[in-house]
Amino acid sequence: MPELPEVETVVRRLRAVLVGAKLRSTECLDPKLKSRKLTRHQGEVLQVRREGKNILVDFSGGNSLKFHLRMTGNLIWEKARTKTAIGGAILHPSTEAHLRCRLNFDRGEMRFIDVRRFGTVELAPSRLVRAELPVDPVEDTLTGEVLQRLIGKSRQAIKVWLLRQDRLVGVGNIYASEILFDCRVDPRREAAALSPAELKALARSTVKILNKAIECCGTTFSDFHNPDGESGKFQSFLKVYQHDQQPCRRCKSPIKRLVQAQRSTFYCAKCQQ
DNA sequence: ATTATATCCTGATCGC
């Protein structure tokens, strides 16, 4: 489930292989994605970057390909091979079944693979894509004061609020639970009711957990892989997510699961107040 | 204005 760390992992790898590459053609296998604009697009890649959970591939000529992986999307890079008698790249059968889009570059092929087909790709002018953004929580610029301003008078539970991409981009369901465990804040607390000290701790934990996850190249539960097909490593550092009934790492009391806004939340009722 | 809910999809898993 790609959240900010998984998307950042993809962006870093794609940047290394795509900058300077020339897009020759694009083939959409999923009719849901097919657009004339997209399939006619060509050009040289200037940059690959991330805005929240969006992946932006900037092209010469002022347009950008904008990908969103949603739940199960993967961007896989297949380096061009020397021509063989067989010719063309060989696809793993399970991969082929969920191949939605293939982008042919001069130096290889990028494949957009997505089991549940929630993911999106569109072509948009780069400058429009660069519209003003919500706060990106990777940098130390996320402070308690900033959180306080963003939260305002919101009465949503803090766990639900953390998932709001219109205020703070990048946090998803897995990291929201992990962040709140790290700073010992109860996920059911009303956002606007958190004290300045709690907001400071929340800001610090958010930056800390997301950066740690980026270092680990993300979390792989079932679907996520980087463009080289490798899994993330952060799943071994998860302390509450999917740890229902297991002893808390700090106090040994059983981790609880609850549902907020139709999403699972995991927390320790004793540690998190 | 904010907040809650239904929807988009498919595969894995579970109970019968």
Add this chain to the structure above:
DNA sequence: TGCGATCAGGATATAA
């Protein structure tokens, strides 16, 4: 062995 029900969660459209 299979069959239907349920769950997984990012973001948006719609409802309240």
